[in-house]
Amino acid sequence: MAVIRDMIPAFELFQPTTLQDALALLAEYGDEGWALAGGLDSFDWFKDRVKRPTAVVDLAGIESLRGVRPWGDGIEIGAMTTLTDVIENEDVQSRYGLLREAASHVATPQIRNAGTLGGNLCQDTRCWYYRSGWPCYRAGGNTCYASAREAMNREHCVMGARRCVAVNPSDVAPALIALDAQMVIAGRRGERVVDAEDFFIGPAIDITRMTVLKPGEVLTSVRIPPDYAGATFYFEKVRDRQSWDFALAAVATAMVTSGGNIQRARVAVNGVAPYPVRLENVERVVAGRPVSEETAEAGGAVATDGAKPLRHNDYKVALLENLVRRSLRGTEA
Amino acid sequence: MHDVEILTDREPSGYSRRSFIKGVIAAGAGAYAAGYMFRAPGGLAALPSAQGSVERLITLNVNGQRRPVDVLKQETLALTLRYKLGLTGTKLGCDRAECGACTVLLDGVPHYGCSTLTHQVRGRQITTIEGLEAADGTLHPVQQAVVAEGGFQCAFCAPGFIMSMVALTASNPNPSREEAAQALSGNLCRCGDYNKILNSAMRAAEYVRQRA
Numbered sequence: 001m002a003v004i005r006d007m008i009p010a011f012e013l014f015q016p017t018t019l020q021d022a023l024a025l026l027a028e029y030g031d032e033g034w035a036l037a038g039g040l041d042s043f044d045w046f047k048d049r050v051k052r053p054t055a056v057v058d059l060a061g062i063e064s065l066r067g068v069r070p071w072g073d074g075i076e077i078g079a080m081t082t083l084t085d086v087i088e089n090e091d092v093q094s095r096y097g098l099l100r101e102a103a104s105h106v107a108t109p110q111i112r113n114a115g116t117l118g119g120n121l122c123q124d125t126r127c128w129y130y131r132s133g134w135p136c137y138r139a140g141g142n143t144c145y146a147s148a149r150e151a152m153n154r155e156h157c158v159m160g161a162r163r164c165v166a167v168n169p170s171d172v173a174p175a176l177i178a179l180d181a182q183m184v185i186a187g188r189r190g191e192r193v194v195d196a197e198d199f200f201i202g203p204a205i206d207i208t209r210m211t212v213l214k215p216g217e218v219l220t221s222v223r224i225p226p227d228y229a230g231a232t233f234y235f236e237k238v239r240d241r242q243s244w245d246f247a248l249a250a251v252a253t254a255m256v257t258s259g260g261n262i263q264r265a266r267v268a269v270n271g272v273a274p275y276p277v278r279l280e281n282v283e284r285v286v287a288g289r290p291v292s293e294e295t296a297e298a299g300g301a302v303a304t305d306g307a308k309p310l311r312h313n314d315y316k317v318a319l320l321e322n323l324v325r326r327s328l329r330g331t332e333a
Numbered sequence: 334m335h336d337v338e339i340l341t342d343r344e345p346s347g348y349s350r351r352s353f354i355k356g357v358i359a360a361g362a363g364a365y366a367a368g369y370m371f372r373a374p375g376g377l378a379a380l381p382s383a384q385g386s387v388e389r390l391i392t393l394n395v396n397g398q399r400r401p402v403d404v405l406k407q408e409t410l411a412l413t414l415r416y417k418l419g420l421t422g423t424k425l426g427c428d429r430a431e432c433g434a435c436t437v438l439l440d441g442v443p444h445y446g447c448s449t450l451t452h453q454v455r456g457r458q459i460t461t462i463e464g465l466e467a468a469d470g471t472l473h474p475v476q477q478a479v480v481a482e483g484g485f486q487c488a489f490c491a492p493g494f495i496m497s498m499v500a501l502t503a504s505n506p507n508p509s510r511e512e513a514a515q516a517l518s519g520n521l522c523r524c525g526d527y528n529k530i531l532n533s534a535m536r537a538a539e540y541v542r543q544r545a
Contacts, residue, residue, distance in 0.1 A: 007405070007407060008407040008408075010405070010406065010407055011406060011407050012383045012386045012406060013386055013406035013407070013450070013452055014383075014385060014386050014387070015387055015452065039450065040430055040448055043409070043430070044429055046407070047428065055386075056406075058450070058452075058453060060453055084442075107430075107519075108433070108518055108519025109497070109515070109516060109518065110433065110436060110443050110497075113442050113443060113444055114444050114448065243519065244518070
C-alpha cells in the first residue's frame, strides 16, 4: 500500500470547462477513461499501478458542478463542491446539520479542502486485498481474500455480503440517505435522477461497482428536499483514530418529532455493508412512538437483523446496535 | 532545466546544509534524482500528446514568484516543487495523503502536495515553507514560535505542520487548544511530539495577534 513507487504512470490529462466536453471525452475513451474529482481516491489507485487509465478527465474546471443553490424549498449541491465548502455553507449548517456533521468527520482538513462531495460518494472501497491489486471477485477474479480462513477482516462487512465482503467507506452517504436526497447523474444520453439509497449498489447487483454510475456517466449534483430540514439529527462515526480514519461503523438519523413523539424517522448506517444501508425495519419500529429509552431500545434491537459477522468483526454487530440506539434518543452526539 | 533560486547565506559560517543541498541540485546531482523520478520507457518527455489535452509548459505562482516549468500531466505538485523548482522544504513522507509532510497552501488553504496534480494549480497562489519568511530574512511569526518552543524533535514533519499553523492562525488568530488540534489533525509526527507542537501553535497564534 503506502509504498512510494516514484511517478504515477503517464496518462493524458484533459481539463474541460463544460460538462458536455467532459462527457464526450469519457465516452471517447470508454474503459480507458477516468473521471477525476478531488483525487484522494484516484491517485492512490494510480500510484499503486492497480488502475492505469489512458486518459484522465479532470472535472475541476466545470463551474456548473460547484456550489450550493436553492432547489425548490430544498437545496442542490454540485458534486464538485469541496467538503469544506459544504461544511461552511449557511444553508447546510442551519437546515441540514446532519450533512455538516458527516462531512466534517471525513478524514483531515487538507482532504476536506480538496475532496469533493461527489468524490466522497463515488469513492471505491478500501478493502486492502482489493486495493493492493489482488485478483478478487471485485477486481474480476474468482475469490474473496478477505473472507478466507486466515484473512484479516476486522474492518469488513457484517451484512449485505455476496461473495465480496468489503464496505462502503463514505461518511456523507448515510447522511444523504437519511435526508432522503436524490442523486443527479449525467450521461451522453441525458440526465437521470435516482434516490440516494438506490445510488449505491451491493455485490449482488454488480460486484465490480459501488454505485449505479455506468462508465461514461458522471454524478453532477445532489438534491436535498425540505422534508427533513431542521429535523432532529444524530451522526456518529466510530473509528480507531480521531482523524483520518475510515468508519468502523457510522450512523446517521433524521427524526421529525411532534409533542415528544417520533412522527417519522430515517436511519442509515455505513461501514457495515458493501453499500450504505437504510434501516427501514428500525424506522418502522420507532415511527409513532415517543422519544424514549424504550423506543431507542426497540430500534436498536432490530438494527442488525440478519447480520452475519466474519471471523474478526463480530464486534460490529454490538457496535451498530448501540449506535442506532444512541441515535434514537433525540439528543445530539 | 533546474531553475533554482540562489539562497543568500545567512548563517555565520556562510555555509548551511540547505544551501549545500541546493548547490548539489543545481550542479547536476539533482538531475540524477529527477531522471529517476521522471523515467519511463522511451523517456516521458518523448510521449505524444493527444489533441485538446493540457499544455506541458506552464507558469506557476510560487511564493509570489512566477516560475515557468515543464510539467508532466501526471506530475504531483510535491514532485514539481521538489524536483523541478528545487523547493525541497516541502517533504514527501507517505505520498498517499496520509502524513501531511507535503502540506502547502493554495490561495492560503492547506492542501497535500502529493495528492494535487500540478496542472490543477495553474493560476493559484502556491505558498511553501520557503515563502514564509520576509524579504529581509525575518522569520514568519509561526516559525518564530516554533523556534521559541523547540517545537519539533526530528522535524521532518515540521514544514507541513508549520504550513497548517500558518493557515490556522490566518483564519483564526485566537484558537483554543482543541481548535488548534483540529486544524493540525491532518499532519502526523512520528516522534510523537504533539504536545510541543500544540504549544508552538498556541504561541504562534499569540505572535500573530501581537503583530496585527
